[in-house]
Amino acid sequence: MNRIKAIITKEWREVFKNKFVIFTVSFLPIMITALPLLVLYFAGGSDDFSGLSSADLPPQFLPLCGELSGGDCMLYYLVTQFILLFMMVPVIVPMTIASYSIVGEKTTRTLEPLLATPVSTLEILVGKGLAGVIPAVLTTWGGYLIYAVGAHIMVANPAVVSKLFDPLWMIAIFLVGPLLSIMGVSISVMISSRVNDPRVAEQISGIFVLPVVGLFIGQMSGILLINERFILWMAAILAVLDAILFYFAIQVFQRETILSRWK
Amino acid sequence: MIKNEHVIITKNLTRAFGENLAVNQLSLTVDKGEVFGLLGPNGAGKTTTVRMLAALLVPTSGEAWVAGCQAGVDDQGIRQKIGLLPESPGLYDALTAEQNLAFYGEMYGVENKNQQIQRYLELLGLWNRRFEPVGTFSKGMRQKLAIARALLHEPEVLFLDEPTSGLDPQAARLVRDFIAELKEEGRTIILTTHNLEEADRLCDRVAVISGHLLALDSPRELRRKLFGRRVVFHLLEANQRLASELEKFDFVTEAQVVENKILVAVDDPEEQNPRLIRALVESGAEIQFVGELRRRLEDVYLELMGAVKGNQHE
Ligand SMILES: Nc1ncnc2c1ncn2[C@@H]1O[C@H](COP(=O)(O)OP(=O)(O)O)[C@@H](O)[C@H]1O
Ligand SMILES: [Mg+2]
Numbered sequence: 001m002n003r004i005k006a007i008i009t010k011e012w013r014e015v016f017k018n019k020f021v022i023f024t025v026s027f028l029p030i031m032i033t034a035l036p037l038l039v040l041y042f043a044g045g046s047d048d049f050s051g052l053s054s055a056d057l058p059p060q061f062l063p064l065c066g067e068l069s070g071g072d073c074m075l076y077y078l079v080t081q082f083i084l085l086f087m088m089v090p091v092i093v094p095m096t097i098a099s100y101s102i103v104g105e106k107t108t109r110t111l112e113p114l115l116a117t118p119v120s121t122l123e124i125l126v127g128k129g130l131a132g133v134i135p136a137v138l139t140t141w142g143g144y145l146i147y148a149v150g151a152h153i154m155v156a157n158p159a160v161v162s163k164l165f166d167p168l169w170m171i172a173i174f175l176v177g178p179l180l181s182i183m184g185v186s187i188s189v190m191i192s193s194r195v196n197d198p199r200v201a202e203q204i205s206g207i208f209v210l211p212v213v214g215l216f217i218g219q220m221s222g223i224l225l226i227n228e229r230f231i232l233w234m235a236a237i238l239a240v241l242d243a244i245l246f247y248f249a250i251q252v253f254q255r256e257t258i259l260s261r262w263k
Numbered sequence: 264m265i266k267n268e269h270v271i272i273t274k275n276l277t278r279a280f281g282e283n284l285a286v287n288q289l290s291l292t293v294d295k296g297e298v299f300g301l302l303g304p305n306g307a308g309k310t311t312t313v314r315m316l317a318a319l320l321v322p323t324s325g326e327a328w329v330a331g332c333q334a335g336v337d338d339q340g341i342r343q344k345i346g347l348l349p350e351s352p353g354l355y356d357a358l359t360a361e362q363n364l365a366f367y368g369e370m371y372g373v374e375n376k377n378q379q380i381q382r383y384l385e386l387l388g389l390w391n392r393r394f395e396p397v398g399t400f401s402k403g404m405r406q407k408l409a410i411a412r413a414l415l416h417e418p419e420v421l422f423l424d425e426p427t428s429g430l431d432p433q434a435a436r437l438v439r440d441f442i443a444e445l446k447e448e449g450r451t452i453i454l455t456t457h458n459l460e461e462a463d464r465l466c467d468r469v470a471v472i473s474g475h476l477l478a479l480d481s482p483r484e485l486r487r488k489l490f491g492r493r494v495v496f497h498l499l500e501a502n503q504r505l506a507s508e509l510e511k512f513d514f515v516t517e518a519q520v521v522e523n524k525i526l527v528a529v530d531d532p533e534e535q536n537p538r539l540i541r542a543l544v545e546s547g548a549e550i551q552f553v554g555e556l557r558r559r560l561e562d563v564y565l566e567l568m569g570a571v572k573g574n575q576h577e
Contacts, residue, residue, distance in 0.1 A: 119370045255320075
């Protein structure tokens with residue numbers, strides 16, 4: 001435990017000295033929180049929605065609205081649209097941190113003396129992983145909290161706002177978010193073992209954000225409906241995927257592998 | 264399997280990278296309290312040997328015991344009992360000297376961490392700079408800090424991989440002096456180097472390797488056996504006949520005419536020169552000067568290694 005704590009502290013001391021990391025870790029969540037709030041601000045300020053009927057909404061969405069009326073249902077729809085956008089934070093933040101921390105250790109050759117200590121591969125990876133996952137999860141939760149408070153201020157109907165605390169959001173923020181960040185870290189570990197520039201590692205890792213973006217677009221265009229069942233499936237698939245990816249990350253991080261095969 | 268008498272034992276220790284045999288059938292032992300040198304040119308397999316003994320690389324074949332633990336069997340035991348200074352110090356630049364050591368104190372589970380950190384920082388003259396980021400340190404200071412890092416948990420064996428390479432002469436001297444102090448304390452040290460003078464000054468015994476073991480002895484013996492010594496006779500006029508005269512002595516391995524000089528390889532010039540001088544005079548030579556040819560030992564040795572490599576590749 002002490003070792004893992006020491007690794008996390010060390011990672012943060014190192015990686016948060018990097019301006020690019022600070023930028024990504026702070027700017028991205030701010031953007032992703034501000035964007036939906038702006039949309040809500042302009043949508044909530046206009047009266048256009050009160051005239052809307054349920055017929056204007058994607059029909060699959062109606063059951064989610066429950067007893068909400070047309071205009072409020074529309075607002076709720078809008079509010080919900082951004083759930084996937086929020087899911088980008090827990091992928092990108094830990095990828096940035098892990099890419100910099102691992103490629104950094106490689107270029108400054110700090111891994112060898114570390115590997116010469118009795119620390120286990122699992123401890124190193126859990127430490128490094130948590131160093132990325134903790135800020136990712138915290139910024140996701142922080143962003144969500146700000147979003148919820150902002151929505152509370154801007155949207156008149158408390159029934160709409162309370163929807164932000166329904167199981168769909170809870171599962172997304174508190175389960176899918178952390179699972180996504182573990183995925184981000186594991187992918188970064190594997191990619192970082194093969195490249196020598198943290199930015200390249202980050203960009204290649206970034207390709208894995210595309211599915212999330214794809215889901216977002218699918219949802220926006222009404223092809224996909226993000227409901228509880230969908231998000232639960234997503235969590236289940238991610239849990240399995242995480243287990244597989246973390247297993248490979250551990251293999252990549254074996255002493256022998258690092259010293260004989262890392263490029 | 265516990266072997267008390269030797270701190271390190273290797274038996275036919277071998278490591279291949281693909282086709283390339285980096286370390287080939289290396290068998291040696293290192294005793295407690297010994298400073299043992301691994302001497303060889305770049306690519307000789309020094310680092311690979313150290314990494315196998317430090318449980319970082321798995322041997323392809325052969326066996327190794329370090330501080331009673333067998334490599335590949337009790338690797339965690341080995342890691343707990345050794346300290347390693349790798350080829351490049353690998354310190355965290357953004358962290359202070361103190362933070363670097365504290366981190367490693369945690370990795371090794373050092374109980375009296377703070378005392379140990381203070382002890383070594385003071386010993387190495389870095390105590391006053393403990394709160395400064397390592398990124399601001401000179402190469403020599405980094406190297407010393409990296410050695411302190413390897414000592415924090417008071418390891419039974421200390422591995423130093425080319426501790427002075429890349430340092431300016433002054434920093435190299437400081438590091439060498441510190442290693443000499445560690446030697447005085449009776450620590451067991453494995454030191455790799457391609458610098459013969461360094462091996463000469465610091466090591467009790469030296470293994471010359473180039474993939475496989477070429478020679479193993481005390482530096483003094485090695486130098487005598489491997490490199491001999493050369494005496495140069497400046498004559499009014501040198502010729503092959505005089506050289507042949509000198510080669511009649513069985514302690515003369517070679518006598519070579521270069522301009523008006525004869526270069527003679529002998530192993531004990533103090534003892535043998537008077538006899539050579541007498542022989543030369545008796546053969547009619549007119550001697551102007553006699554001196555010892557001080558080729559840099561390192562050059563001689565590298566030449567020798569080059570010859571070995573060349574033969575291997577035939
Ligand atoms: N990780 C590795 N992958 C492939 N070849 C390696 C690796 N490490 C060392 N070698 C090769 O093994 C040989 C010995 O290298 P090394 O042990 O570093 O020598 P030295 O430390 O004596 O300079 C060299 O030919 C080197 O190219
Ligand atoms: Mg080397």
